[in-house]
Structures are given as structure tokens and as C-alpha cells.
Amino acid sequence: MKRYFAVLLGVLTAIGGFVDIGDLVTNAQVGARFGWSLVWIVVLGVVGICVFAEMSGRIAAVSHRATFDLVRERLGPRMGLLNLVGSMLVTLLTFIAEIGGVALALQLVSSVHHVLLVPFVAVAVWIVLWRAKFSSIENVLGLLGLTLIGFAVALWQLGPDWSEMVATLSPAEKPAGESWATYAFFGVALFGAAMTPYEVFFFSSGGVEERWTSKDIGVMRANVFIGFPLGGVLSVAIAGCAAVVFLPQGIVVESLGQVGLPVAVALGKIGLAVVVLGFFAATFGAACETGLSVGYSLAQYVGFQWGKFVRPTEAAGFHVVLLVVTVLAAGVLLTGVDPIMVTEVSVVFSAIALPLTYFPILVVANDPDYLGEHSNGWFANALGIFYLVVITVVSLAAIPLMVVTSMGQG
Amino acid sequence: MGSQRRTVVAVLLVLAALAAGPLAACTVVDEPAAADWDHSAERALSDMASEVGSARLALDTARRERLWPPYALVLVTEAEEAAGTVEEDLSRLQVPPQREQQAEQVLDLLAVAVTTVSEARSRAVEGRYDDPALLDRMERLASRLTGEAGRYASG
Numbered sequence: 149m150k151r152y153f154a155v156l157l158g159v160l161t162a163i164g165g166f167v168d169i170g171d172l173v174t175n176a177q178v179g180a181r182f183g184w185s186l187v188w189i190v191v192l193g194v195v196g197i198c199v200f201a202e203m204s205g206r207i208a209a210v211s212h213r214a215t216f217d218l219v220r221e222r223l224g225p226r227m228g229l230l231n232l233v234g235s236m237l238v239t240l241l242t243f244i245a246e247i248g249g250v251a252l253a254l255q256l257v258s259s260v261h262h263v264l265l266v267p268f269v270a271v272a273v274w275i276v277l278w279r280a281k282f283s284s285i286e287n288v289l290g291l292l293g294l295t296l297i298g299f300a301v302a303l304w305q306l307g308p309d310w311s312e313m314v315a316t317l318s319p320a321e322k323p324a325g326e327s328w329a330t331y332a333f334f335g336v337a338l339f340g341a342a343m344t345p346y347e348v349f350f351f352s353s354g355g356v357e358e359r360w361t362s363k364d365i366g367v368m369r370a371n372v373f374i375g376f377p378l379g380g381v382l383s384v385a386i387a388g389c390a391a392v393v394f395l396p397q398g399i400v401v402e403s404l405g406q407v408g409l410p411v412a413v414a415l416g417k418i419g420l421a422v423v424v425l426g427f428f429a430a431t432f433g434a435a436c437e438t439g440l441s442v443g444y445s446l447a448q449y450v451g452f453q454w455g456k457f458v459r460p461t462e463a464a465g466f467h468v469v470l471l472v473v474t475v476l477a478a479g480v481l482l483t484g485v486d487p488i489m490v491t492e493v494s495v496v497f498s499a500i501a502l503p504l505t506y507f508p509i510l511v512v513a514n515d516p517d518y519l520g521e522h523s524n525g526w527f528a529n530a531l532g533i534f535y536l537v538v539i540t541v542v543s544l545a546a547i548p549l550m551v552v553t554s555m556g557q558g
Numbered sequence: 559m560g561s562q563r564r565t566v567v568a569v570l571l572v573l574a575a576l577a578a579g580p581l582a583a584c585t586v587v588d589e590p591a592a593a594d595w596d597h598s599a600e601r602a603l604s605d606m607a608s609e610v611g612s613a614r615l616a617l618d619t620a621r622r623e624r625l626w627p628p629y630a631l632v633l634v635t636e637a638e639e640a641a642g643t644v645e646e647d648l649s650r651l652q653v654p655p656q657r658e659q660q661a662e663q664v665l666d667l668l669a670v671a672v673t674t675v676s677e678a679r680s681r682a683v684e685g686r687y688d689d690p691a692l693l694d695r696m697e698r699l700a701s702r703l704t705g706e707a708g709r710y711a712s713g
Contacts, residue, residue, distance in 0.1 A: 259628035325711070398704055399615065400608040402640060405633045409615060409625075416624040424629075558601065 151367070158371040159378070161290025166379020167386075168434035169249035169404075170242065170341035170495045172427065173488055175383045176407040177556075178334050179390030180400055184313050185321045187384055189335045193342025194380035196538070198372050199531045200506050203513040203524065204348045205368040208355030210522045215352040217448040218518060219508040227508070232449045234504035236442055239346040241494040243438035244477040247273060248487020249431030252404040256424055263484055270478035273435050277470045282357045282456040289433030296426035299385040302414035306392045313388075323395075326558070333549040333556045336542050337492070340499030342383070343539070348505060349441035353448075357457050362522065389414070403488060439477075443469045492555060499546045502539035510536060592654045596710045599664050602648040603707035606641060606671045607700045613637035613678045614696035621687035634675070634682040641675045644668065667706065674699055 178186045204215045211218065216235075220228030250269045251262035258265075276285060315321070322331050360368065389410035390401060401407060404427060412420040440456075443466050447454035452465035460467045481487065510532045516523045524532065616633035619625040645668040653661040674696060681689055 256629050256632055257626075259631050393615075397611045397615065397700070398604065398607055399611045400605070403633070403636050405629060405636065406612060408629075409612075409619065409633065412619050412625045412629070413615070417626055420625065420629065 155367050155370045157287065158367055159375040160294060161287055162371045162375020163290075163378045163382070164293030164296070164429070165286070165290040165433055165437070166376055167293065167296055167382050167426075167430045168242075168344070169245050169431050169487070169491050170344060170498070171383050172249070172386060172404065172407050172430065173401070173491050174334075174337050174341040174495055175386040176390040176401040178338055179387030180394035181326060182322055182331065182334060183391040183395050184316045184388070185319055185323075186331070186335055186338055187317055187387065188319070189338045190342060190380055190383050190387070192538070193339045194377055194383075195531075196339075196535045197343050197347060198376050199528070199535055200343075200348055200509050201351050201376065202369060202372045203509050203528065203532070204352035205355050205360070205372065206365060206522055207509070207512055207519065208352040209360040209365050209368060210362055210520065211518045212356060212359075212361075213518075214349075214356045214444060214448055215509055215512060216349065216445050218512045220449055222512050222515060222518070223508055228449055231504050231508055232445055234501045235345045235349070236445050238344075238494065238497050238501040239349065239438050239441045239445070240473060240476070241490065241497060242344060242346055243435060243442060243473060244480050245487055245491040245494045246431050246435035246438055247474075247477050248481050248490055249404065250428060250435055251481070252487055253424060253427040253431055256405055256408070256427070262487065263482060266478055266481045269435075270474050273432070273439060274471060274474040276432075276436055277439050277474070278460060278467060282354065285433070285436050286354065289429050289436065292429030293426055293433055295422045296382050296386075296430060298411055298415065298419050298423040298426060299382060299389055302411040302419060302423075303385045303388045303392065305414040306389065306410065308388065308392045327553075329549060330553045330556055330558050332545065333553045336499045336546050336549055337495045337556070339542050340495040340497075340502070340546070342380070343502060343506075344495070344498045345501055345505035346438045346441040348509065349445055350437045353441070353444040353455070357455050359457070365522070439470055439473060442473050443467075496546055496550055496555075499539075499542050501543070503536070503543050506532075506539055507536060590652045590654045592656050595651060595654050595657050595661070598648060598651055599660070600707050600710035602644050602668060603664065603703050603710065605644045606668055607703035607707060609637045609641040609644065610671050610675060610696055610700040610703060613641075613675045614693060614700065617678050617681065617687055617689075617696075618693055620682070621689075621693070627682075627685055630687070631679075631682045634679045638672075638675045638679045641672045645672050664706070667703065671699055671703060 175190070207213070207215050207218065216228075216231070219231055223231075247266065247269055248262065250273070251265040254260070254265050254269070255262040319331070322328075355364075355368065386407065390407070393410035393413055394401065394406075399406070408420055408423050408427065411423045444454055446469050447463070447466045450465075453463045454466040455463060480490075510524075512518060513524045513532070514529065613634045616625065616630050616637070620627065620630035645665070648668065649665055677692060678696065681687060681692065
């Protein structure tokens, strides 16, 4: 019974924790501009994150060490440093975007400008990172994030023509006014949002925090293969709501407030309140995850004691890193930079950094010295290699597309 | 001695080549292309249509009591700020001589849109959402902006 409860809790928190500010904004933008014609990218991205999250979870469960603890050892300090710098900068950028996202969510209920809220949000995030238990952060915020199911209810209530929706799933149904370059740019951004590198840092380090063993591989797979795809359904619902409400009116999504507007149209104030709670939980949860991920990756590379399973005094370096990155994130946002713009940049740079994150995972997951009988089989390798090709193409295409389309402006 | 002279000549040639680039760039400054201005106008008009549509949707949803006041105010304020930026960005561009008349018309239309979105924000601040005349005007304005954008898109 306890095991079933663990699976259920894990799946629910995986669903609620799947969506972050990047998913919220990018899916709504894509739905408003391209309708359903980019949904296949969400499916591609969700399968990809499942493939690599399962590998990194398996590495943590069998070796009792986080993925990037092993990357330096297995691939050497030079490759480890390249990996650290690329992935950590993207995660830091995502951390800034998430803190901005929390402030934007609070702005929607208070109408106080988000810049004024940033210091309070940063202090709250830091206190949670310092004081709260790992399982509390994961479970409470993950379960609250489930309120984003409001988007699926709203989509059903908006009553789109489902047969027409199916007919427009093909890339050929891209709106005529949009260029193929812009379509490809948003495809890259959507893929980057679905496969954000911090998700695997957090997942594998979380496995070590929760002291997974080989016996937990089944539960971990249930979380990944049930929770993540259902989280992907929420992403599609966000895009769908925007496609139904905004696309016919030619409205482009540029703010978090607009992301929730279709829910207000469909469900009214109560539905909107539920979804705004989801915005807060999703962004606050992701702020904690990205903040911890920056600390994890740096501490694992340098060799500090890390994690929340030890007292802060025993992992002082790790907690100093958390404090410094929180102050840095707040400082950047206090300059008045638009958090939505930071989000847009972070998802594109996530796409650029994908090979740096996922190639080492594939290498370590194939090493029998670390994983023994649990190292990758042919199917995991076939999927891993397929995705490595895809993410390399995406990574190489990201900057040219960003320049050619002026960040998707057309 | 000979090699020194060759070095001096080579350095002078390199300096001349380096100076030639910027000088050439100065002399080839051309008047702005009409097609580029048309593209910018099309983007500004469609962006403005989006802002007017967004503000209208927020106001209308609040009128039907499906949106709480701070949320509606945030949405309309963001639309007003973005509308101002759209107008400012286009007005800063140098207009090609053959587009002077069109530019005046487009900038007038954008100014009307900015004023209308500002009016919508005033209503949101006052909490007076039930203004069918304003909503109707915004709907017609958004359609007109979209139509004008389409005209510039098709060249």
C-alpha cells in the first residue's frame, strides 16, 4: 500500500512539477500564433525528456551518485568544465526567469509592479532553499502545480471543433502569414522548453537526496513514463486554449497575464484563481529546482558536500552558492529586465546547450562500471542516439534562426 | 633602407584600406527602401491590432465579471505600454520619400489606437468595464489595423 502511495505521489508531483515559466509562455505563444501545428514538437520533446530522465534516474539509483558527479570522473575535467559552464549558465538564466515568473504571478493578484515584488520573492525562495526539506519542496509545490489542470478543463469548456483540431495538427497547417523560419524558431524554443537541462540535474540529484536504490527504479520509471507525459498534456492544453481564444483574433501572447486569460473566458474568476495558484506553484517550484540545480552542478563538479539531506553547516559551500545565485537573480530582475524576455532567451539557450547536457548522460548510462546490469539496453541506446542527433540539429539551428527571425518577430 | 620603405608603404596601404571601408560606407548611405518600410509598417499595424484586441478581450471579460479587477488592470496596462512602444518604434524610422503620405496615415491610425487603449486603461482604473461603445470601437479598430497590415503585407 505504501509503495502504491509512493507511485501515486511521485506521478502527481511529476505532472504538477513538469510545467514551468518556459512551458507556460512558449506554449501559449505557439498556440496563439501557430494553432495546433506545433503540437508534435511537444510530443517529441516529452518523449526525449522521458528517455534522458529515466537514464539519469537509473544512474542515481544504481550508483548512488548524481549524473554530473560522474561526468567529470568519466569524461575528464575539461569535458566536465565545458558541460558545467554551458548547462549551469542556462540553468541560472532559467532560475532568473522563474523568480521573475513568481513575481509576475503575484502581480496578477495584487496589481503591484513585479519589480517591487522581486526582493520579497527572492527572500522567500532563499528561505525555502535553506530551511525546507527536499521532499516538502517537491511534494507541496508539485501537488499545487496540479491546479494547472484548469487549462485542460478550460479547453474542454471552450469547446473547440475537435475534428478540425485533429486536421490542423500537421505542420502543413501552419498559418499562411507565418514564415517557415519563424515556425522553425518556435519549434526550437518549444523543444528547448520541454527538454530544459535543469530537469535532469534536479531529477538525478533528487534521486541521491532521497537515497534511491536499484529497488526504486520501478517507481522512478512510473514517475517518468506516466507523470511527464501527463505534464506534457498540460502543455498542450495551454497551447490549445491560446489557439482557440487568441489565434482567431490575431492576438500575440507577450505576458503571463495573457496566458491565463482564456481560462477566465472559459471558467470565470474561480477557474482563473485556480490557474493563477498553479502559475505561482509552477514558477516557485521551478525556481527552487533551478536554484538547487545550479548549486548541485557546481558542488558536484568542484567536490563540495552538497544536498539537503545534510545539515546546512555540513554543506556550507553549497548553501553559499544558493545564496549568491539568488542575490544575482534578484539583482538582474531589479534592473527592470522583462522576465518574459528572459524566459524567451532561456528556452532558446536551453536548446543550444542540449548536447552538453544529454551526451554525457548517454555515455555514463552505457558504462557497466557504474551501472552494471542496469546499463542501457539496445532500445534505450537507439532512442538515446536518435535524440542526440535531434538535439544536435536543434542546437546548431537555434542561433541562426534566432538571428534570421529576430527572436521570432518574423 | 629599401625594406624600411617597403614596410612604410605596406603600412600606409593597410591604413588606407582600413580607412576606405568606413569612408565608402559613409558615401553609400542611401535613402531607406520602400519595401523595408512597408515590412515595418505591416509589423507595427499587426502588433497594434494584437494590443487593441488583447485590451478589448480583457475589458470584455471583466465586464462579464469573469476576471478580477487587478488582473484586468495589469492586462490593459501592459497593452497600453506595448502599444506606445509600437507607435514609437515606427515613428523613429526614416520614411522613404515615396511613402510619406502612407506613413502619415499609418502613424495617425497608430496614434488613434494608442489613445483608445489608454482610454480602456482609464476605464479599468475606474472599474467601469461596461462601456459597449468603447468595446465596439476597439473591435472595429482592431479589424481596421489588421486590414491595413494585410495591405502592406501583400505589397
